[in-house]
Amino acid sequence: MSSPDPITSPDCLFCRIVAGELPSTVVARRERTVAFQDIDPQAPMHVLVVPRDHYGDVAQLAASAPDVLAEVVSLAQEVATSEADGQFRLVFNTGTEAGQSVFHAHAHVIGGAALGWTPA
Ligand code: 5GP
Ligand code: ZN
Secondary structure (H helix, E strand, C coil): CCCCCCCCCCCCHHHHHHCCCCCCCEEEECCCEEEEECCCCCCCEEEEEEECCCCCCHHHHHHHCHHHHHHHHHHHHHHHHHHCCCCCEEECCCCHHHCCCCCCCCEEEEECCCCCCCCC
8 A cells, every 4th residue: 555645735845845855954754744953043952843744834734633733742842852951842833923934834843042932
C-alpha cells in the first residue's frame, strides 16, 4: 500500500521547505511534522515546527487533524529538550493582525533564555 499523497499548496514557502525544494536547517523530523531553524531568530532557541501537510493556520489544523497538532506540540517539547533546557514558549500567530506572515500552520518554539512578555 502506498501512502496518501501529501496535502500541499504550490506557492507555499513552508510546503516547499518540507518538500526539500528550498533549503532549511532541519533539527528534527517525525512522520507528519518537521522542525527547522527560523531564518530570523528572536531568541537563542527559535525553531519552527510545521505539519508536513498544508493547513493555513493552527485553527484549521486543529479542526482537520488534531492528532497532527498533538504531534506538533510533542515535537516542540522534544526540540526544546535537545536545543535548550526543556522549557519553551509555543506561539501560533494566527491572522495578519497577530503577526502571521506565512499561511502554513507553524509553531514558534522559543526559549534558551529568560523571556520577556511584550506582545503589543
Ligand atoms: P509568522 O510571522 O507567520 O508567525 O512566522 C513566520 C516565520 O517564518 C518568521 O519567524 C520568519 O522569520 C520565518 N521565515 C520566513 N521565511 C523563512 C525561510 O525562508 N526559512 C526559514 N527557516 N524561516 C523563514
Ligand atoms: Zn504549505
